[in-house]
Amino acid sequence: MLLLASPPESEEYLDELTYYWGGVDQGSMLRALAEGDERDRLFALHALGYLGTDEAHRQLLAHLESERPLERWASAIGLGRMREERSLPALVKMLTEFLPPDQEYRASPYYRGWRFFAPLILGAWGKPEAIPGLRGALRAAMGVESALPAPPDESARYTSYSEREDWVRYRDELVYALGRLDAFGALTGVEGTEARLDLWRVHLVMGHLHGRYAIAGIELWREHPQLAQEVTRLLERLFGLDSEERGRSLDRYQLVKAFDVVERQRLDRLRAEGVIF
Numbered sequence: 001m002l003l004l005a006s007p008p009e010s011e012e013y014l015d016e017l018t019y020y021w022g023g024v025d026q027g028s029m030l031r032a033l034a035e036g037d038e039r040d041r042l043f044a045l046h047a048l049g050y051l052g053t054d055e056a057h058r059q060l061l062a063h064l065e066s067e068r069p070l071e072r073w074a075s076a077i078g079l080g081r082m083r084e085e086r087s088l089p090a091l092v093k094m095l096t097e098f099l100p101p102d103q104e105y106r107a108s109p110y111y112r113g114w115r116f117f118a119p120l121i122l123g124a125w126g127k128p129e130a131i132p133g134l135r136g137a138l139r140a141a142m143g144v145e146s147a148l149p150a151p152p153d154e155s156a157r158y159t160s161y162s163e164r165e166d167w168v169r170y171r172d173e174l175v176y177a178l179g180r181l182d183a184f185g186a187l188t189g190v191e192g193t194e195a196r197l198d199l200w201r202v203h204l205v206m207g208h209l210h211g212r213y214a215i216a217g218i219e220l221w222r223e224h225p226q227l228a229q230e231v232t233r234l235l236e237r238l239f240g241l242d243s244e245e246r247g248r249s250l251d252r253y254q255l256v257k258a259f260d261v262v263e264r265q266r267l268d269r270l271r272a273e274g275v276i277f
Contacts, residue, residue, distance in 0.1 A: 013039070017032070017040060017043060021036070021040070024047050026048070026051055026053060026055060026056065029043075029044040029047045029048050029051070030044070030048075030055070030059070032044040033045065033048070033059060038068075038070075041071065042070055042071065042074050042110070045059075045060065045063060045071060045074035045075055045078060046074050046077070046078065048060060048078060049074070049075075049077055049078020049079070049081055049082070050078070050081070052081070052082055056078070057079070057082060057084065060075040060078045060079050060082075060084075061075070061079065061084070061086065063075040064076060064079060064086065064087065064090060069097070069098070069104060070108060070110055070111075070114075072090060073090075073094055073110075073111075073114055074114070075087070075090075076090035076091050076094060076118075077091075077114065077117045077118075077121065080117070080118075080121040080122075080125065081121065083125060088122075088125075088127060088129065088130070091118045091121060091122055091130075092118075092122070092130055092133035092134075093133075094114075094115060094117075094118040095115070095118050095119065095122075095133055095134065095136075095137035095140075095174070096133075096136065096137050096140045096141075098111055099140060099141070099144055099147075100144055100147045100148055101147045101148075112163070112166060115170065116169075116170060116173060119134060119137075119170075119173045119174050119176070119177035120173065120177070122134060122177055122181075123176065123177030123178075123179075123180035123181060123207065123210075124180065126180070126181065127181075128181055128183075130177075130181065131178065131181055131183045131186065134174050134177050134178050134181070134183070134186070135178065135183070135186045135190075137174055138171060138174045138175065138178075138186070138190060139190055141167060141170055141171045141174065142171070142190070142191065142192065144167045145164055145167055145168075148163060148164060148167075172199075172200075172203055175187075175200045175203040175204055175207070176203050176204075176206065176207040176210075177207060178204060178207065179203060179204035179205060179206060179207020179208045179210070180207040180208065180210050181207075182208055183204075184204060184208075184238050184239075186204070187200055187201070187204070195252055198245075198248055198249040198252045198253075199249070199252050199253055199256055201235060201239055201241070201249055202231060202235070202249050202250065202252075202253040203253075204238075205231050205234045205235060205238070206218075206231070208234070209227070209230060209231070209234075213226070213227045215227070218253070218254070218257055220254060220258075221250055221254055228250065231250065232246050232250065235249060235250075
C-alpha cells in the first residue's frame with residue numbers, strides 16, 4: 001500500500017523517505033506530515049491511515065477538509081479504512097471527482113490509482129447510503145474512455161491503452177462494490193452493450209458472494225464447480241436469465257478473466273522494461 005504513494009519510482013522513494021525521516025513509525029510520519037514536501041505529506045497521510053492510532057485518526061480528520069484535494073483523498077482513504085463515518089461523503093465524492101478530461105486529474109498521477117480505493121472501501125464497509133453514489137459513478141465512468149486523448153504516436157500506444165484498461169477495471173470495481181451491497185437493480189437504466197451487461201451481472205453476483213469461497217479470482221469455472229452452480233442459480237433468481245443467457249454470461253466472464261491475466265502479465269513486463277509506467 002505504501003508504495004502507492006510514490007509512483008513510478010516507488011521502491012527508490014521509500015528507501016529515501018525512510019532514511020530521511022528515520023522510518024515509517026508514527027513519530028516519523030508526523031514529522032513528515034508537518035515538515036515534508038507534498039509527496040512526503042501524502043505518503044505520511046497514507047501511512048497514518050494504516051497505523052490506525054488515535055493520533056493518526058486525529059491528524060486524518062484534520063486534513064479531511066484540506067484545500068489540497070490529494071490530502072483530502074489520502075485522509076478519506078485512511079479514515080474509510082477505520083470506518084470513520086465522517087469520511088463517507090468524501091469517499092463518495094472521490095468516485096466522480098476530477099474525471100478526465102479535468103485538468104486536476106491530468107496534473108497528478110495519483111488520482112488514477114487512488115480512485116480505486118473508494119469503491120473497494122465502500123463495498124467492504126456495507127453502507128447502503130453509498131449505493132446511489134456508486135451507481136452514479138458507474139454511469140459517469142461510462143463516458144470517460146471517450147474523453148481520453150488518442151495516443152500521439154506508436155511509442156505512446158501502450159501507455160494510452162493501459163490507461164483505458166484502468167477505466168474498464170474501475171467500472172468493474174464499481175459494479176463489484178454494488179454487488180457487495182446487494183444492489184442488484186443497479187444496472188437498470190445503465191447503458192452498455194449486451195456483452196458488458198452480461199459481464200456485469202456476474203460481477204454483481206460475485207460481489208454478493210464475496211468471501212464465501214476461498215478464491216482470489218476465477219479463470220476457469222470448471223476449477224470452481226460449487227461457485228459456478230451458485231452463480232448460475234443467482235443469475236436465474238435475481239435477473240430471470242434463462243439457461244442460454246446464464247451460460248453466455250458465465251462464458252463471457254471466464255473469457256474476460258482469462259484475458260485479464262494475460263494482459264496484466266504483458267503490462268507488468270512492459271513496466272519492468274520501462275516501456276510504460
